[in-house]
Amino acid sequence: DADxxxxxxxxxxxxxxxxxxxxxxTKGHDRMYWYRQDPGLGLRLIYYxxxxxxxxxxxxxxxxxxSRQAQAKFSLSLESAIPNQTALYFCATSPGRGHNSPLHFxxxxxxxxx
Amino acid sequence: RKEVEQDPGPFxxxxxxxxxxxxxxxxxxxxxxxxxxxxxxxxxxxxMSVYSSGNEDGxxxxxxxxxxxxxxxxxxxxxxxxxxxxxxxxxNGFQKLVFGTGTRxxxxx
Numbered sequence: 001d002a003d004x005x006x007x008x009x010x011x012x013x014x015x016x017x018x019x020x021x022x023x024x025x026t027k028g029h030d031r032m033y034w035y036r037q038d039p040g041l042g043l044r045l046i047y048y049x050x051x052x053x054x055x056x057x058x059x060x061x062x063x064x065x066x067s068r069q070a071q072a073k074f075s076l077s078l079e080s081a082i083p084n085q086t087a088l089y090f091c092a093t094s095p096g097r098g099h100n101s102p103l104h105f106x107x108x109x110x111x112x113x114x
Numbered sequence: 115r116k117e118v119e120q121d122p123g124p125f126x127x128x129x130x131x132x133x134x135x136x137x138x139x140x141x142x143x144x145x146x147x148x149x150x151x152x153x154x155x156x157x158x159x160x161x162m163s164v165y166s167s168g169n170e171d172g173x174x175x176x177x178x179x180x181x182x183x184x185x186x187x188x189x190x191x192x193x194x195x196x197x198x199x200x201x202x203x204x205x206n207g208f209q210k211l212v213f214g215t216g217t218r219x220x221x222x223x
Contacts (some may be wrong), residue, residue: 090157
């Protein structure tokens with residue numbers, strides 16, 4: 001079983017719809033992240049959370065919101081999806097303090113907004 | 115200038131070849147450095163951290179040149195299974211990791 005699980009794996013939705021991408025982890029890590037990946041742009045940070053009571057914006061948070069329901073769960077919402085949010089989304093966790101700790105990624109959610 | 119830049123490739127090499135990738139970064143205050151591997155449509159996975167003195171893990175060698183602000187990854191005796199995209203990742207300071215766009219490697223029989 002995957003240590004970092006994302007659901008759904010694939011999602012096609014229409015412009016204006018609200019959708020939620022979910023992430024759960026069994027690694028016991030405090031830190032969780034949401035990234036999106038677009039061709040030619042690399043991975044970009046949307047939001048991150050260092051514990052249940054901590055939520056921080058990343059470099060491209062506009063149009064997104066998150067909820068850290070528990071240490072193991074971190075969900076990403078698109079309040080009103082638009083076509084340029086079509087991308088591959090990754091959730092990630094890390095164990096430690098500072099950024100020498102590696103990231104552990106989920107298997108990704110491919111989102112298409114039509 | 116991008117914070118982290120990589121040659122997108124692809125690098126086409128035969129099995130058994132040695133291949134090297136470089137990655138340049140713009141922030142001289144960057145503190146830590148990593149190489150990740152990503153297979154097509156899969157999640158990135160940590161390949162190795164990059165230490166100041168350089169480090170080796172089997173066929174893979176990573177080096178850091180702070181003066182010229184680049185890191186490198188050397189792969190010896192390339193295998194077909196090494197075909198992937200290699201992502202350079204730099205910690206640019208507090209809580210921020212910056213990903214390069216990746217270098218694609220294709221190893222052929």
